[in-house]
Amino acid sequence: MGNHSDDARKTSSVVVTSHEEGKETFPNPGLPPHAPRLTDVDPHKAKSAERQVSLLFVISILGAILFWVAYFGIKIGGEYYDVMNPEPTNALRLQNLLLGLGIAFSMFGIGIGVVHWARTLMPDHEMVEYRHAVSAEADRAEAQEIVETIIAESGIKRRPLLRNTLIGSVILAPLTFVTFLRDLGPADPSVLKHTMWDKGVRLVRDPSGTPIKASDVTLGSAYHVLPENLSSLSHDQGYLNEKAKAVVLLMRLDPSDLKVSAGREDWNVDGIIAYSKVCTHVGCPIALYEQRTHHLLCPCHQSTFDAADECKVVFGPAGHALPQLPIAVDSEGYLVAQSDFHEPVGPAYWERGKHVKEMAGETK
Amino acid sequence: MKALSQKRRHPLAAIVLLALALLLTGGLYAVATATNEAKAETSTTYTATQAQEGEKLFISNCATCHGTNAEGTADGPSLVGVGAAAVDFQVGTGRMPMQMQGTQAQLKPGQFNEEQTDQLAAYVSSLGAGPSVPEDEYLDVSKGDAANGAKIFLANCAMCHNAAGVGGALTRGKFAPTLMGVSEKHIYEAMETGPQNMPVFNDANITPEEKRDVITYLKSQEVNNSPGGFALGSLGPVAEGLLIWTLGLGIILIFTVWLTSRSA
Amino acid sequence: MSHTTVETDYQAKTSTGRIANFVDSRVGLSGIIKEFGRKIFPDHWTFMFGEVALYSLVILILSGTFLTLWFNPSMAPVAYDGSYVPMKGTEMSVAYASTLHISFDVRGGLLLRQIHHWAALMFMLALTIHMLRVFFTGAFRRPRELNWVVGCVLFILGIAAGFTGYSLPDDVLSGNGLRIVDGIMKALPLVGTYLSLFFFGGEFPGEQLIGRLYSMHIMIVPALILLCVAIHLFMVVVHKHTQYPGPGRTEGNVVGFPVGPVYAAKAGGFFFIVFGIIAFLASTFTINAIWNYGPYDPSPVQAGTQPDWYVGFGDGALRLMPGAWPWHWEFNVLGGTWVFSVLGPLIPAGLIIMAMFIWPWLERWVTKDNREHHILDRPRNAPYRTGVGVAGIIAYGTLMVAASSDLIATHFHLSLNDVAYWLRASLILGPLVGFFVTQRVCLALQRKDRELVLHGIESGQVVQLPHGEFIEVHKPLDEYRRYKLVNFESPAPLAAQPNKKGKISFAEKTRAGLSKIWFQDRVVSVTPAELEAAHQAHDENHGSVAASDTKEIH
Structure with missing residues (x-):
């Protein structure tokens, strides 16, 4: 190594410069001379490249045949993901592999073959083409003249009545079609206020639909819960919509671990608590319950709620606590809701603040 | 049939019927309470000697954290009433004894053999009623219903363990481990006892038959290879994105460079 | 009009020519072929x-x-009845069932x-x-x-x-x-x-x-x-x-x-x-x-x-x-x-998208360069832009990586909370560090180019001079390779210019500030005179090189 670079390093924060504006530059030396390829000078090499290309095309043909062999030749007897018999699934996997490789080879054969042909046997002299201005100045003036003539002949400038009514109609006509969009859906945000939970509605297991005795909920348990009356809805009556709002997670904590705020003293049953499972961030079901830390984690964006502290947000992007479902025990020992949630479930929305106030009024 | 219809009018028939009815209700009740009480009485299957041996092992290996009478300390919870199932899971999977205090006990080669594990289980189950080791009937996947298991698994388990059972993250460095390669018995015991931060799914929540269905579903995932080719850890879009950015882009780069280079 | 078709003078001699003639006389293909047939594409x-x-x-x-x-x-709901066992009898939408059907029951x-x-x-x-x-x-x-x-x-x-x-x-x-x-x-x-x-x-x-x-x-x-x-x-x-x-x-x-x-x-x-x-x-x-x-x-x-x-x-x-x-x-x-907990995150994501759309105009505003460009910049020759690009990649990449924070946590045995804290920091600091580091790297690469042009390639040949000194022989670049390394511009910072009223607006001050950050450190291309001087220096020093190629101005 020479020592010539040392100074350049020392001047790291200064301009490395020569003459300023208008400095002389190196002339463009033009295209470098063309160096011939082996296939240009040696006919044997060219012949062998030709053979390689046709071999690649033959591989492509073999690939297509492989596809048909896999498509018609592989017979699958049985059903997939059988716990006792993995053979059908393996056969499907093999078929998928061979069909795909068949296509891959038939494509690669053509593609690589043609490119190899182009690289070795087609001329590789670089050529020059000249650029032209996107639009010549003269053309532009001419075009402008034409446009002006068109405008003048149409008379749109001379007849303002025509122009103004045309503008009006052209604005309004497309709006008729935009209007169709109005009935994309109902426009009443108040549907977001309530769920199917109500006084006396039993808590049932998801997915079996059986009711839950308070005594069944042992310490550390977590139950995924739906309202019993949900099953009375058919799909057409909005079963999924109601389910999406009503899902609840039921947990039992040691009552001494619970922090209970004023007004919520009787919302739990001996440490059994029920909270909406819909994340208050953007709505994923938060069902990751850690029974020792009492944390609930949303798997979508990692909002974390503390079940022991009325599901307040302890980490992540959620903006408010999960709504609590007040629960009680009915005469047969089953868990029931005391009422609906006292605030809208799920993510916050523009009208939420208003709805919270209204719902507080309803319950008083 | 004929003989039965004749004996129906026998004077003792009413008594026999009553006895049968009582037996049936009693039996049903026994089964019901057995499930609700988490089969406390099956602890009797262990012998007193096993329990004594277990106590010795316990004192020398577990008492530092769980207390000399398994009453629990600041470093470890009380084991009274956790049952044989909890011991069999924790010790059988090598999670207990822990190497050191940490966020979560990790799977590792077991420190005790089967016999010692049974002895520890015998000792702990003698301390108080708790879930026992599951019966083989509930571990037999040939009797399970994978479709029902899939429903229960997706509703109760997939949020932590991932839809394909390969595990996922929890808060503050904790995680739900993969369920692939875990034995039927240990899956059952984990549901039953709720180890570490996992919630408890007692027999009232998920019945033994349903637990078997869940195990059947998991085993069907385990024995079957993904029909689409390599499963990329069954991790979903992140693994797929990583593959296209590495292998996919890599192959494309090789071809673009080859395609635009000059032939020799 | 006569009932005969118009005869063309052109008579094709080959079969390809006849087909082309047929198509061309009906849809006018020759224009397209003339335009595209031998159009040049750089490789x-x-x-x-x-x-x-x-x-x-x-x-x-x-x-x-x-x-x-x-x-x-x-x-619409339907009970599945295909050949995927774990879903048998499960109620699902027709859409999902038909996707299962495609996956398992369509060859x-x-x-x-x-x-x-x-x-x-x-x-x-x-x-x-x-x-x-x-x-x-x-x-x-x-x-x-x-x-x-x-x-x-x-x-x-x-x-x-x-x-x-x-x-x-x-x-x-x-x-x-x-x-x-x-x-x-x-x-x-x-x-x-x-x-x-x-x-x-x-x-x-x-x-x-x-x-x-x-x-x-x-x-x-x-x-x-x-x-x-x-x-x-x-x-x-x-x-x-x-x-x-x-x-x-x-x-x-x-x-x-x-x-x-x-x-x-x-x-x-x-x-x-x-x-x-x-x-x-x-x-x-x-x-x-x-x-x-x-x-x-x-x-x-x-x-x-x-x-x-x-x-x-x-x-x-x-x-x-x-x-x-x-x-x-x-x-x-x-x-x-x-709901700023949701609207807030839309801001960085939106900013990246918006910056992407308006970048050509943003760059032109700062450089005041409104000329046509058909010759590309080598990224090192536009350190400011390369820096901004790397900053953008870091911001975008941080957000993209954040979408897999849970998998990063499990696969690298980290706490997902810590992963989130680090990524938050990286989102704010990463682009800044990325910009300045990249700008410096580009300047260094430009200096390397200058050296190559002025002193040639290290040939690997070490010779001993008569007075005992060892030097490595440098081979000068040929003119084609050299031209590639010297053919670029290096804009200087443009100071704020007063407007027609003689005032310097806030926008103009901002522009000048950006221009300074982008261009105050720069490397310009070698001129023929410099190369000549370097060669002379080589000769005078019998091959060892003086550092006459850099001058300090401030």
Whole structure:
């Protein structure tokens, strides 16, 4: 190594410069001379490249045949993901592999073959083409003249009545079609206020639909819960919509671990608590319950709620606590809701603040 | 049939019927309470000697954290009433004894053999009623219903363990481990006892038959290879994105460079 | 008019000629062939990614058309009765059932699905790399600004096409993705709730969404994509392709290979190669195993709920926002609820997108360079732009990585909370560090170029001089290689200029500030005089070199 670079390093924060504006530059030396390829000078090499290309095309043909062999030749007897018999699934996997490789080879054969042909046997002299201005100045003036003539002949400038009514109609006509969009859906945000939970509605297991005795909920348990009356809805009556709002997670904590705020003293049953499972961030079901830390984690964006502290947000992007479902025990020992949630479930929305106030009024 | 219809009018028939009815209700009740009480009485299957041996092992290996009478300390919870199932899971999977205090006990080669594990289980189950080791009937996947298991698994388990059972993250460095390669018995015991931060799914929540269905579903995932080719850890879009950015882009780069280079 | 047809004077001699003559006399093909037959395209490996995107799009349309033959976008409930055992008897939507049917009961259906999905990932990947290439080489400069914007629109449309397609199978994974979309819509001030109610046809999830997404996915979005692709390619033809600096290349010419036969063969062959790559991926790697996820149901969710990679930056932005730290980010003011815990993250994601769209004008505003550019910049010769690009990549990359924070936590044995803290820091500091480090690296590379030009290549030959000194012999560059290294401009900072009223506006001060950050440290190209001086110095010192090539000015 020479020592010539040392100074350049020392001047790291200064301009490395020569003459300023208008400095002389190196002339463009033009295209470098063309160096011939082996296939240009040696006919044997060219012949062998030709053979390689046709071999690649033959591989492509073999690939297509492989596809048909896999498509018609592989017979699958049985059903997939059988716990006792993995053979059908393996056969499907093999078929998928061979069909795909068949296509891959038939494509690669053509593609690589043609490119190899182009690289070795087609001329590789670089050529020059000249650029032209996107639009010549003269053309532009001419075009402008034409446009002006068109405008003048149409008379749109001379007849303002025509122009103004045309503008009006052209604005309004497309709006008729935009209007169709109005009935994309109902426009009443108040549907977001309530769920199917109500006084006396039993808590049932998801997915079996059986009711839950308070005594069944042992310490550390977590139950995924739906309202019993949900099953009375058919799909057409909005079963999924109601389910999406009503899902609840039921947990039992040691009552001494619970922090209970004023007004919520009787919302739990001996440490059994029920909270909406819909994340208050953007709505994923938060069902990751850690029974020792009492944390609930949303798997979508990692909002974390503390079940022991009325599901307040302890980490992540959620903006408010999960709504609590007040629960009680009915005469047969089953868990029931005391009422609906006292605030809208799920993510916050523009009208939420208003709805919270209204719902507080309803319950008083 | 004929003989039965004749004996129906026998004077003792009413008594026999009553006895049968009582037996049936009693039996049903026994089964019901057995499930609700988490089969406390099956602890009797262990012998007193096993329990004594277990106590010795316990004192020398577990008492530092769980207390000399398994009453629990600041470093470890009380084991009274956790049952044989909890011991069999924790010790059988090598999670207990822990190497050191940490966020979560990790799977590792077991420190005790089967016999010692049974002895520890015998000792702990003698301390108080708790879930026992599951019966083989509930571990037999040939009797399970994978479709029902899939429903229960997706509703109760997939949020932590991932839809394909390969595990996922929890808060503050904790995680739900993969369920692939875990034995039927240990899956059952984990549901039953709720180890570490996992919630408890007692027999009232998920019945033994349903637990078997869940195990059947998991085993069907385990024995079957993904029909689409390599499963990329069954991790979903992140693994797929990583593959296209590495292998996919890599192959494309090789071809673009080859395609635009000059032939020799 | 006579009843005989018009006779042409031209009589073709070959069969090819006769066919051409037939077609040309009816549709006028010669004009097209004259224009395109020998049109010149420059060849460089970085110019191929746009083609990859185009070919992926063709494969998407092809495989997508096949999928429509079996897919049924209905949300009506049905009990599954196919050959996937773990779903037997399970109630699901027709859409999900038909996706299972394609995967398990249509021969090769699974392959078609996998080809379609891998092609989608490849399309977005190629589009992204193509955009990065255009950005880092300055190919978006006049006259190509509008084509850059069309490209940005294609990027957005690609995301739209991908997301609508990802949601069609109506599985738990994509259903939760839609639920997130619902949450984001609802967070928009004033109109959000209505937007969500309209989009889902009522409350989430409703019964119409899959059908609506289907018409967007197979008609509206692809039509817009094809329209934009047509405009994009038309403009490429009008502008002619850019080229890298090099001998023989000027702003007024294009050096490369003619379409026929070389370029057409390479480009045509490349289509089959891309198809082969995607078929290979689809045969070997499972993608979107919807049978694992189960039919959509609002109750379940699964660990590792993530979008496809190109939506990841949005999901990551949502993850990084602290919602309740240091205070709750939901405010009830001005007549409604402002959900900043969701709106906040849209800001960095939106800023990146907006910066992308307006960059050509932003750069021109700072440099005041309104000339046409057909010769590309080597990225090192535009340190400011390369720096900004790397800063953008770091910001985007941080958000994208954040979308997999949970998997990073489990696979690297970290706490996902810590991963989030680090990524938050990286989102804010990373781009700044990235800009300055990249700028310095570019300047260093430029200095290296100067040295190469002035002193030649280290030949590896060490010789001993008569007086005992050892030196390495440097071989001077040939004029072609040298020209590639000296043919660039190095703009100087432009001080703030007063406007007509003689005042310096705030905007102008900002511009001058940016100009200073971008250009105050710079390296200019070697001049012939400098080279001459360096050669003389070489001779005087018998090969050892004096450092006369740098002067300090301040």
